[in-house]
Amino acid sequence: MASPAPATFVMPHYADSAKAGVYLDQTMQSLYAQTDADWQVVVIDDASPDPRDRERLRKLQDRDPERVFLIEQDANHGQGYCRNVGVRWAHEHGSPFVLFQDADDLAHPRRLEATRQTFVERPEVDFVYSTFSVIDEDGNTVAHSRLTPSLQEILDSHREDPVEGPRVWIRMGVDTGYTTLTSTVAVRTELAVISPFPHVRASEDAHAWFRMSAAGTSVAYLPSVPCQYRVPQDSRGSSDRDRIGADYYRRKAEVDTDGFFEAISISLERRTIEPDEVNGLKDAFFRRLALTMEKEGQESLAQEILGMIDYLGVR
Template identity: 50%
Template sequence: MVYSTFQVIDENSNPVDEKCLTPSILEILEGHKENPVCGSNAWIQIGIEKGYTNLTSSTAVRTDVAFKYPFPAERVSEDQHAWLRYSAGGGDYIYSPHIPSKYRIPQGTPTVSRARIMHYYEQKAAVDTDGFLEALRIAQENGKFKGDKDSLLVKFYVKLAETLGRENQNKLAAEQIAKAASISLEKTKEVLELKNLISMEWAKL
């Protein structure tokens, strides 16, 4: 899998300043600037550090890999779900910043998917979680992950909460923290403190 970064443009094809971007879009671009996702087992880095990493329009995938791990039927985060499984199934991530695409976001309105889908963030949380759990299952079956499953899941839920919190989805973010705490309260506190998130409204335990 080869992916690149992108430049956000408005409805008139003018570049959009980063200060005008939604937090979740900004999070993707931030992930490209420092230590972009690369190599094998990229699903771990995506799940616990970066969050959503590569736009479909900025991604090229080998046909045999795409055929083996098709997109799910969902209409929210279906690409993220597929990317996680691609990686867990043995696909390598390659980042190439020299072939950026352009991503149109009309200003003053949410992205198309968020505008047309009710309960967008609830669906995103559910699909991202299912994709990560499925990636974990695939990696375990292939013998590519033999680490601490509980620690990994705690970090995943905290990262998902962080992404949702940046979009002011505080209740939903708090639900992810509760899931992490149900696995290990001690590990959840440790991760929140390490990421300097312990003071966030949605991070209260």
Template identity: 35%
Template sequence: MPPATTRPDTVGFVIPYFDDGSAWRRDCLRSTLASLERQTDPAWSAYLVDDASPAPDTAEFLAHLASSLSGSLTVLRAPRNAGAGQARNLGIAAAHRDGHALLAYLDADDLAHPDRVAAVRAAFAADPELDFAYNDVAFIDEHGAPWDPERLLPGLRMLDEEQRLPKLRGRERWREQAVERDNIAIPSAMNVRTDLALRVPFPEVPFCEDVATLFRYLGSGAKIDHVPGVPTGYRVPLEGGSSSRKQSGGVDAFNRMRCRNERAGLEEAIATAVRRGAADERTGREVLCRYLIRIGRTVSADGSPELGRSQLRQAHALDPETFAVHATAAERADLPAPSTAR
């Protein structure tokens, strides 16, 4: 359905929110919304989607926030608790109905840089073909203080290090994203044209829906660029570790869901690229093999060595030639011995 009115250069912030009633979580949301009120460019609206939170007074709390915010805040409620992917899709649809042609994702505990709206609007205005733009992240703790990069968990330290690599720009960059980067951006650092977000919705899976969607964005042929100078404040608590890992049942359970959900997104991206004629099946198989090698190394370093070995075994079974080129000698030696049974 086309929007009732069109605001081609305004930004709709999409914010999924889950409320367990804790004071800390609500304080984080207040800080997130305050970061929007500090925008130097006022051409924005926010769409806050309650992911069917269990706290009994969530609706009252969010209604009070909406009435006290100086900017435009629309509060929505998901019909069931299904994770951030479903919540973002609902926010995307609402922003589209209100005519926003540009979106900025922002999680409910992260902080938008004061110049984010201005920089994002300028980037998309400068390139009418641009579909997706990402900014960097700056790690902050639960008190808003900067992190020492050396103290970050391995996965976050990898993200921090990869920010220093050459930025991905242009089209058909799904190959590099799959085989060379663990992740170029968290959701709170993603900005996208609304029509792309409508064509490529987030999967309704509990974790790692962001990387799966990024694969699918890029596999669709979307043009990507980087927006410098407006890092998102990415909140990582000093105490308590990763909430995603806790909610999933621990590191190994989280990494299993990560491997499954990311692979599903990459396989869909490859299939889309093949249909578009941007890749052939042989190229797609090679990319998937190299992704499995990379993710196997990543989850092994993150505390799931047996899961990592299983990813390497799948890579070898999928494409032995590519595996032989890109696996290390130790990884090749770790494969099960070929069967001699007749």
């Protein structure tokens, strides 16, 4: 009898800085340091512009062809698109679950071990996430006070009352806001396949978390295996935020709203919420989203979001 396929780390890659190769090497080292060695990684290069970066990836694959697999995109599509490509690859190769891993973040050595144990011991769980610390371009820890309000918001929710259990999408939408970073999340492959990331370049992960929770069964939180999330201090936040610029927050608000509304539709179809709950959920969602935008200094956008409550008649 053939042995089960290994778990799969799904890693989008786009080299857009001089340090991209250094970050990738450190991320790969964190995978090789896993206490559970039953893994493989599929790296999806999103048409990195420098041929030397693609050559670096090919060498990684050549050094460990039984464990490292490379998919090269002909055009740049964004991280969500690449993750979907990786999930489909993992599904085709029989992988029981996927662990999302960005190419500049560092996995905790026990990440895979703890995730596998959770999935085995808690069959009702199909989505696992952990907390994280923030590091700079040199691997130094960034103080909580220097983080953006949105990152502080996530870490505060982890410390005070992390979301777990069924219907987590509701607490995400109306209570905690964005719950966790992509490099902290592992999902049973079947759920990842039916809940792909949207092909957008802002907040595509939050959109997916809403729908995964609505379409899945239960979420587990693992505080003991924190990811190290890299935020270079010569930029204000995520790389998407830097690339999109001034429209980032408006686009995030639109994507988050679409994801939450899709979660409502999924839950109505599955009969895990009742129709008379919908207006209250939308009202609470808009109020929570407006609060997040206000914390980020987007007061005008926050007022627009609150105006949606009257416009949609959800009071």
